[in-house]
Amino acid sequence: MPKECRRKSSKVSVLSDTGINEGPRLERRTAGKASHICDDLIQNAAQIAPSSATGAPTVMDARRLPQVTITPEGGGSSREMQQEDWDDAVDGTLRRQLSNSSISSTGSSAVESEDDLLSDNESKSKGIITLEHLVDTGESKPWWKLKTIVNWPFSVTQRRKLNWVQLAGHKGNFKAADEGNILKKFSENEMQCFVKLRDDVLLPFVPGYHGTVEKDGESFLHMTDLLVNFDLPNVMDCKMGVRTYLEEELVRARERPKPREDLYKKMVEVDSEGPTPQEHFQQGVTKPRYMQWRETMSSTNTLGFRIEGIKKSDGTCRTNFKKTRSKQDVIQVFKDFVGGNVDIIKSYLSRLTEIQQALKKSEFFKQHEVIGSSLLFIHDHTRKAQVWIIDFGKTTALPEGQTLNHDIPWQEGNREDGYLWGLGNLIQTLESVSSEGMGEVTKENSQTTETDGQ
Ligand SMILES: Nc1ncnc2c1ncn2[C@@H]1O[C@H](COP(=O)(O)OP(=O)(O)OP(=O)(O)O)[C@@H](O)[C@H]1O
Numbered sequence: 380m381p382k383e384c385r386r387k388s389s390k391v392s393v394l395s396d397t398g399i400n401e402g403p404r405l406e407r408r409t410a411g412k413a414s415h416i417c418d419d420l421i422q423n424a425a426q427i428a429p430s431s432a433t434g435a436p437t438v439m440d441a442r443r444l445p446q447v448t449i450t451p452e453g454g455g456s457s458r459e460m461q462q463e464d465w466d467d468a469v470d471g472t473l474r475r476q477l478s479n480s481s482i483s484s485t486g487s488s489a490v491e492s493e494d495d496l497l498s499d500n501e502s503k504s505k506g507i508i509t510l511e512h513l514v515d516t517g518e519s520k521p522w523w524k525l526k527t528i529v530n531w532p533f534s535v536t537q538r539r540k541l542n543w544v545q546l547a548g549h550k551g552n553f554k555a556a557d558e559g560n561i562l563k564k565f566s567e568n569e570m571q572c573f574v575k576l577r578d579d580v581l582l583p584f585v586p587g588y589h590g591t592v593e594k595d596g597e598s599f600l601h602m603t604d605l606l607v608n609f610d611l612p613n614v615m616d617c618k619m620g621v622r623t624y625l626e627e628e629l630v631r632a633r634e635r636p637k638p639r640e641d642l643y644k645k646m647v648e649v650d651s652e653g654p655t656p657q658e659h660f661q662q663g664v665t666k667p668r669y670m671q672w673r674e675t676m677s678s679t680n681t682l683g684f685r686i687e688g689i690k691k692s693d694g695t696c697r698t699n700f701k702k703t704r705s706k707q708d709v710i711q712v713f714k715d716f717v718g719g720n721v722d723i724i725k726s727y728l729s730r731l732t733e734i735q736q737a738l739k740k741s742e743f744f745k746q747h748e749v750i751g752s753s754l755l756f757i758h759d760h761t762r763k764a765q766v767w768i769i770d771f772g773k774t775t776a777l778p779e780g781q782t783l784n785h786d787i788p789w790q791e792g793n794r795e796d797g798y799l800w801g802l803g804n805l806i807q808t809l810e811s812v813s814s815e816g817m818g819e820v821t822k823e824n825s826q827t828t829e830t831d832g833q
């Protein structure tokens with residue numbers, strides 16, 4: 380099921396960006412207590428330990444990577460996680476509704492069964508798309524349903540289709556809005572983050588947030604379209620951090636392993652030897668197992684960031700970076716992305732340094748585990764170049780009084796995300812691009828055809 384189906388606003392009892400009427404709150408289990416991953420499970424799992432062969436700083440390399448492996452359903456000592464397991468866990472500022480459920484990868488309230496949480500490549504966005512506007516049925520809603528929600532206020536004349544670039548996430552997650560703005564499917568985590576960011580030093584580096592909007596039972600976050608002031612923009616999405624899944628997803632997969640066929644197929648497409656014999660037999664891999672494999676194949680584990688996708692001003696798009704892993708590979712991709720223009724690299728570097736400084740001062744950043752967030756690079760022929768922090772769907776508040784360093788190794792339970800470490804490496808990588816000069820862009824990196832098998 381496409382991710383958008385997991386973000387149904389009908390599951391969210393109250394929407395508010397005021398903080399006054401927050402609805403159910405306070406949820407999150409301290410997943411970290413489960414760091415005792417059985418060695419026999421690790422042995423059974425694929426060998427996906429990170430390598431330090433790329434010359435990346437070694438600060439993250441020493442850690443032990445918890446593994447997830449698949450066990451037959453109902454086997455072992457795992458049990459269904461109970462609602463009270465979650466109710467009494469208070470280490471965050473959000474309450475997530477869980478019934479028979481998986482943890483939504485979006486961090487939104489979700490009550491679907493994990494079996495429903497299948498995505499497929501067809502539903503993933505890989506570049507240029509047309510954003511539809513919400514359909515205005517002209518029906519008016521009873522006032523009591525609207526009390527904390529801004530109803531869609533824009534007129535028919537503002538409803539033109541928008542040619543847009545979406546380098547990650549699922550198709551249908553975004554809609555066109557009034558000029559200069561877009562709508563993203565609602566997620567409780569992300570909304571809470573945007574509200575808190577209003578009072579944080581990171582505000583100049585995140586898309587403007589204009590509240591929630593509801594139309595026909597669907598809710599959206601109304602935010603600035605970062606592409607709006609560019610002419611034929613070049614866009615790159617870089618996913619930050621050494622870890623791309625929540626600790627609770629790991630716990631969940633261990634408690635109740637759910638092999639997914641779609642993820643197995645995506646793995647085999649890139650590396651037929653990726654799955655373990657057991658995974659081959661079951662034709663399925665669990666989500667964290669897949670995510671860990673993605674991290675080790677790409678530069679996530681070794682550099683603390685990875686390139687997700689690029690759209691260039693000539694209209695070409697690439698999202699086949701699953702095996703772009705070494706610093707040298709990343710350098711080549713950046714060289715191609717900026718078309719050999721060192722000035723653009725320098726502009727990006729100066730913006731990244733500002734972001735780095737702001738992150739080090741940010742209270743929000745200290746108090747949140749930042750998973751799956753990206754830096755969005757945008758430049759055009761006028762040499763305007765900007766970098767923005769996007770996607771807070773999996774950014775989660777820590778328990779009161781707890782903070783993260785963001786640049787020490789992750790060990791299950793410490794919730795470290797390696798964001799600052801990755802940003803440091805990204806800056807170093809761009810410095811290398813700048814000092815090396817551009818040279819020739821290789822054929823591989825200038826290719827425009829998608830090949831999912833990489
Ligand atoms: N405010 C914005 N302005 C312009 N482009 C944006 C904006 N937000 C997101 N995008 C585009 O949409 C893509 C997906 O964004 P985002 O990561 O927020 O979506 P998502 O559905 O949460 O993705 P995922 O499922 O991978 O977490 C980005 O790669 C970028 O191309």
Ligand SMILES: O=P(O)(O)O[C@@H]1[C@H](O)[C@H](O)[C@@H](OP(=O)(O)O)[C@H](OP(=O)(O)O)[C@H]1O
Nearest residue numbers: 382484485496497498503645666670673751
């Ligand atoms: O990049 P790939 O190889 O296509 O893999 C997807 C990617 O890792 C996304 O980050 C993840 O969504 P979340 O970050 O939101 O978990 C998605 O999970 P999904 O299939 O459960 O949507 C994966 O399938």
